[in-house]
Amino acid sequence: MPFRSHLPDVQLSEKSLSEFIFHQIKDLGDKIALVDNSIGGKSLTFKQVYDQSRNCAGYLREAGLDKGDVVGLCSPSSLEFPVAMLGILACGGVVTPCNPAYSVEEILQQFQISKPKMVFVYEDCLNTMKEVQRKTDSLEKMFIIGESNEFITMSEMIGDEYSEDFPKYISINSDKDVAILPYSSGTTGLPKSVMLSHRNITSSFLIFRDSVHHGNSDILYSDRPMYHAGGFWGLIRSLSMGQKLVLEKEFDTETMLRAIEKYKIIDLLTGKELSENKTGEILAQGPQVMKGYMGNPDATARTITKDGWIHTGDIGYVDNDGILYIIDRLKEVIKYKSLQVSPAELESAILKHPKVMDVGVIGIPDTYAGELPKAFVVKKVDNLTKDDVNAFVKSELADYKQLRGGIEFVKKIPKSATGKIQRIELKKMAGNK
Template identity: 30%
Template structure:
């Protein structure tokens, strides 16, 4: 691992990181299609395709330096080739969620000034529907089947058209690593429309190097056996899923790539390919502990579960460690798109509390600040988490006002998250500032109630918000997905009343729902329920 860190420290440009790995691992299998495991692709083929994409963008699409290339696809190996090819010619890469509505797709394509779009055939209709709203688009490349009788104002080309271009390194523009953007992900949009996050080559490489150093530190606490495979089911358009793919590519692992998540399919793949590490959102970890399907499969190869996107409750962590003695660590981390991915994570050190999200990565400075006074708080003091990091984003795309508003007078990035640092320098997350429920003089974190609710055997998922109350200002209300209709509202109310202080009781009531909407990273979209409640109140006036 130390040798790998030394080699990568010399790399400054995003696509060089990939090209070195793709060349090194050559004819090894890079990807297996989980839907049809006979479909495989080697590292050499991924590299060859990346070079063809680069030459296509230069020769056919006329892509200029720092123009944007968009991608709307389910998980597929071509994602890597398209991103590397775009970076090679100095372009900006932005990936769009396959779950997005036409409105959301239009916003990202239009806001990012996308010039070329790579799209899965099953999503082509969505791109065509918003094309009149996205005047900068001039080429669309379609992966998979689609109707050839489509009339459009731009060129629509099949993926195999890329094959006609040479697999040689094109004449690439000079890259300014500090200023040139290589990746333009969009924030999850929990407040307002999603914003483009400008990540430069330096941002990306500094973050990757910090993660490598942290992995060296972790390896001293947990000795992982060699593993040829990584099973990826997280969406790779999102930072957490993509981080897993990149780490595996650098190591030369074979990535078993799932286009669509299914718990039973995941369990089957883990039993067959025996990965030692699994990256998962908290909801997936909770499924593994609660679903009886888990008992039918051999998961003994898993030594580490890395959970991120939102906080995993301590009860679930204790349960999975008890039921699966092979698992040495359920690791958590804390980060955000504006910091590439990660700001802190756990290292597997014995004795560290389960509910912490680890210590800051090398080079990261985290402070806890009173948001009202901007004063730094001592260790143990609960306040807003703010940070400085060498890989903090360049800024929000075409939004200098929002960029400026993110920083305090001391130059620290304001995360909007509430937490504290322990005497040992470990970070603990409490909640979002804007989502705290203010019951009289008390502040109630919704995440605390949700963590308690998930421990009920008949609660599959939940979200808690504050609703207006004449006496208390606000009171908590829970939206619950139940695993059995035997569960009643009174039972949920009493369950919380038995476990938490009176001001945290569900005096706003309980409502059973079919599902809890979440962002791509797994964060609960409490705004959905707040908006719904506001609409109901207006209708009663």
């Protein structure tokens, strides 16, 4: 059965994403907006973000960027990332973020879907992108975040001489026009390009703002890459709320703790409808739901119902107080006989063992049972044995959740840049045995 939020309705915005953010930051002046903790605390004020973004838009307009054109943004978190992003959006362009660590083939797979006309690329990835350009027909121009003697750099695009070229009359339909084309994680196959409209993003922020109360004096810290939804969302949130964002290119515990101490940072963090306290897949509906997957109507139809409900892929339940709990991912659940085993639950249990450093759990095929849970374990101490782990799991969880697929000790659990366990890699490791 559908559950409606107990919170009041949110007043949505008709503005484009760039207009929305420009409106929020234009009067914040010399207040610090962004701090890059990875390069000694270099910063930008809100005025600098505002001016540089609009100048960048002026340059891009003169360079031939038109409404609806897609522009790649292939860079780690940086002060230049939001400037390029807002510059593209202000022209009516569509931003498609890209992991700068990707290979030529991985970038090509994404660009064959989104077909970018231009790309901003981090200086360290230039050679990779040059090879991508040679192999794709759509990519006409490259701009460099960093230094280059071969291509136009960001620093050359943000001068005040381009302020008069800012595109003032771009008509954006916030509900229909796409703003961002991020990519799905590819957990169950190749990544798909997610079409997010301007309203999808602004409404997500407004829903968040009206339900979680933080002031504009708060300072946020993010080690999530801006090309990923987690880092991108943190950027949108901090700019829209007038908050200082301290960014880090890579996670390191000591660096994060020093940043918290220095900046006083706050902590973040069957198809049948079910009733309260019944576990099942969570479907959601609202203005924040994506438009679909670009160039993939079949995947869109499988994900979004005809009446606008999106299959989140999350498993959870709603309690008697209307609080929603998310407990696992549908596509990661292990099917043991007729029972469902949660990898996350197993991982949480195993991590309680004092001799376990890290763990990842997958299901491996079994002719009789369907799948068997298998754990890849990183030892905290050398004398940890498989029998130790098995005995511990038996003391914590029901019989059908036991590690019948075995235990394998490894040096490291493969994870994405955002800390997500790469279960596809674990399955490859299991298949090689």
